[in-house]
Amino acid sequence: SRGRRGGRGGSYRQGTSLIPLVVVFYPLHANATLTLKLHVIISAACQLYLPLCAAFLFLTAGPRVTYIPPPPSEDEESIFSHYESGVNFDKYDEILVDVSGTNPPPAIMTFDEAALCESLKRNVSKSGYVKPTPVQKHGIPIISAGRDLMACAQTGSGKTAAFLLPILQQLMADGAAASCFSEMQEPDAIIVAPTRELINQIYLEARKFAYGTCVRPVVVYGGVSTGHQIRDLSRGCNVLCGTPGRLLDMIGRGKVGLTKVRYLVLDEADRMLDMGFEPDMRRLVGSPGMPSKENRQTLMFSATFPEDIQRLAADFLKTDYLFLAVGIVGGACSDVEQTFVQVTKFAKREQLIDLLKSTGSERTMVFVETKRQADFIATILCQEKFPTTSIHGDREQWQREQALGDFRSGKCSVLVATSVGARGLDIPDVQFVVNFDLPNNIDEYVHRIGRTGRCGNTGRAVSFYDPVADSELARSLVTILSKAQQEVPSWLEESAFSGHSPSGFNPPRKHFASTDLRKGPQGGFFQDGSVTSQLAVQTAADDEEWE
Numbered sequence: 001s002r003g004r005r006g007g008r009g010g011s012y013r014q015g016t017s018l019i020p021l022v023v024v025f026y027p028l029h030a031n032a033t034l035t036l037k038l039h040v041i042i043s044a045a046c047q048l049y050l051p052l053c054a055a056f057l058f059l060t061a062g063p064r065v066t067y068i069p070p071p072p073s074e075d076e077e078s079i080f081s082h083y084e085s086g087v088n089f090d091k092y093d094e095i096l097v098d099v100s101g102t103n104p105p106p107a108i109m110t111f112d113e114a115a116l117c118e119s120l121k122r123n124v125s126k127s128g129y130v131k132p133t134p135v136q137k138h139g140i141p142i143i144s145a146g147r148d149l150m151a152c153a154q155t156g157s158g159k160t161a162a163f164l165l166p167i168l169q170q171l172m173a174d175g176a177a178a179s180c181f182s183e184m185q186e187p188d189a190i191i192v193a194p195t196r197e198l199i200n201q202i203y204l205e206a207r208k209f210a211y212g213t214c215v216r217p218v219v220v221y222g223g224v225s226t227g228h229q230i231r232d233l234s235r236g237c238n239v240l241c242g243t244p245g246r247l248l249d250m251i252g253r254g255k256v257g258l259t260k261v262r263y264l265v266l267d268e269a270d271r272m273l274d275m276g277f278e279p280d281m282r283r284l285v286g287s288p289g290m291p292s293k294e295n296r297q298t299l300m301f302s303a304t305f306p307e308d309i310q311r312l313a314a315d316f317l318k319t320d321y322l323f324l325a326v327g328i329v330g331g332a333c334s335d336v337e338q339t340f341v342q343v344t345k346f347a348k349r350e351q352l353i354d355l356l357k358s359t360g361s362e363r364t365m366v367f368v369e370t371k372r373q374a375d376f377i378a379t380i381l382c383q384e385k386f387p388t389t390s391i392h393g394d395r396e397q398w399q400r401e402q403a404l405g406d407f408r409s410g411k412c413s414v415l416v417a418t419s420v421g422a423r424g425l426d427i428p429d430v431q432f433v434v435n436f437d438l439p440n441n442i443d444e445y446v447h448r449i450g451r452t453g454r455c456g457n458t459g460r461a462v463s464f465y466d467p468v469a470d471s472e473l474a475r476s477l478v479t480i481l482s483k484a485q486q487e488v489p490s491w492l493e494e495s496a497f498s499g500h501s502p503s504g505f506n507p508p509r510k511h512f513a514s515t516d517l518r519k520g521p522q523g524g525f526f527q528d529g530s531v532t533s534q535l536a537v538q539t540a541a542d543d544e545e546w547e
């Protein structure tokens with residue numbers, strides 16, 4: 001796979017087998033010259049055999065991964081370091097919230113009402129959280145009440161804490177303690193996310209909230225030494241955060257047992273259930289020991305939830321799951337000012353340089369379509385003296401982590417990224433997002449621009465619109481812009497409704513009030529197991545491989 005929308009996973013490959021060795025018998029009575037000749041030919045072939053096998057294994061399975069990431073900081077100040085919520089944080093309260101499904105518990109208004117235990121309360125406060133965001137006000141009591149949940153809230157509005165806090169609270173209330181030094185660990189909660197950097201970020205959040213308690217989160221993801229992660233796991237694990245490939249690998253190796261799983265969380269759930277990861281998710285829930293959906297709590301979070309994915313998700317959830325919609329399902333963050341520049345493919349480079357010159361040293365993410373393009377643009381920007389780094393799936397894991405570290409620390413003010421950087425990453429003070437290439441999927445656009453304007457802060461996004469390549473997205477863009485009360489350029493509107501934009505592609509989303517699919521046009525509820533994916537119509541233009 002060249003990593004279309006479904007592509008993923010660099011180093012985890014299955015089915016690699018050795019080339020069978022040829023067994024040769026010398027004829028017993030052959031003359032000496034013939035035997036010698038045969039022997040020389042066979043020896044030469046044998047000498048070639050091993051290097052060839054090694055090359056074959058290297059090409060099919062990839063080099064053995066030996067990278068061990070630096071351990072996360074033990075220093076309390078850096079564990080709890082956070083950026084300030086912005087001027088629009090209180091405006092979250094004005095966003096319309098819709099909870100559908102039977103008997104939802106009432107929302108909480110303060111963290112005190114969440115009845116968190118002392119250590120958790122202390123850690124929440126040390127994280128700078130004063131009051132819950134809407135997804136937390138509604139999500140925390142729903143999860144605490146033991147209900148399955150599909151939650152949709154805008155980018156940067158605190159979904160991570162919305163699932164971590166009630167899970168950790170329950171584990172602490174039940175006195176969960178990680179079983180130390182065991183070959184096989186049996187976590188109480190499993191959290192999956194689509195990219196290595198995102199799952200690591202979720203792990204660090206879990207570690208922060210669990211600070212000073214007996215609950216031990218662990219993270220496993222590709223591109224890092226498996227042995228190192230096995231050793232880390234064996235020290236005890238209550239909450240296991242993982243990317244799907246590495247997680248399944250650990251389960252397959254007998255290092256993770258699933259019988260005690262009480263919580264299964266899919267962050268970026270729509271991505272976790274689309275073509276690329278859906279088979280892995282089915283393998284995970286079908287793995288030996290995994291409690292059935294009736295016997296575990298399944299929680300799904302994302303800023304976007306296309307209807308076809310909602311249908312699919314119902315397979316993983318109890319029939320009485322609750323659907324929480326904060327604002328418009330799939331809507332862009334209203335704190336991001338979105339502008340569009342019409343530009344041809346060949347003029348983009350100059351345009352980007354001019355743009356960056358005008359923004360000074362603002363922390364900027366530039367999204368491009370391909371991995372090669374990411375390297376190319378990063379090199380050009382470096383030549384132009386913009387401190388730039390890049391993140392994409394062809395870079396080694398240590399390079400990816402270094403790139404993110406340099407961007408976070410401010411050493412590099414520009415990060416050029418493919419779609420691996422689009423979802424979930426929470427980097428302080430990203431003021432500016434540039435879509436050098438627009439994605440071909442409107443949800444991807446929403447996630448990309450959501451790297452700025454987080455937690456009540458404001459941000460800006462500029463997108464280069466190439467009339468030749470991007471007309472299919474025009475109509476969805478117009479919808480997204482108008483729903484976020486942004487100015488819609490007249491040329492974009494014309495492009496959207498001129499007839500060049502295919503009407504069937506990326507149809508505009510419906511308002512949140514009708515977005516729990518179970519309400520549907522007929523108001524019917526889906527039956528378990530009756531759903532098949534209709535995602536084949538959606539493909540991504542990028543060549544990125546995830547995980």
Ligand SMILES: Nc1ncnc2c1ncn2[C@@H]1O[C@H](COP(=O)(O)OP(=O)(O)OP(=O)(O)O)[C@@H](O)[C@H]1O
Binds near residue numbers: 082153154161455
């Ligand atoms: N109640 C709160 N008070 C202050 N800050 C908060 C609160 N909740 C979350 N935050 C902070 O807001 C930032 C964004 O949160 P988070 O990453 O969970 O957003 P998200 O909704 O998961 O975004 P995305 O859709 O991009 O994944 C984080 O830095 C987080 O620590």
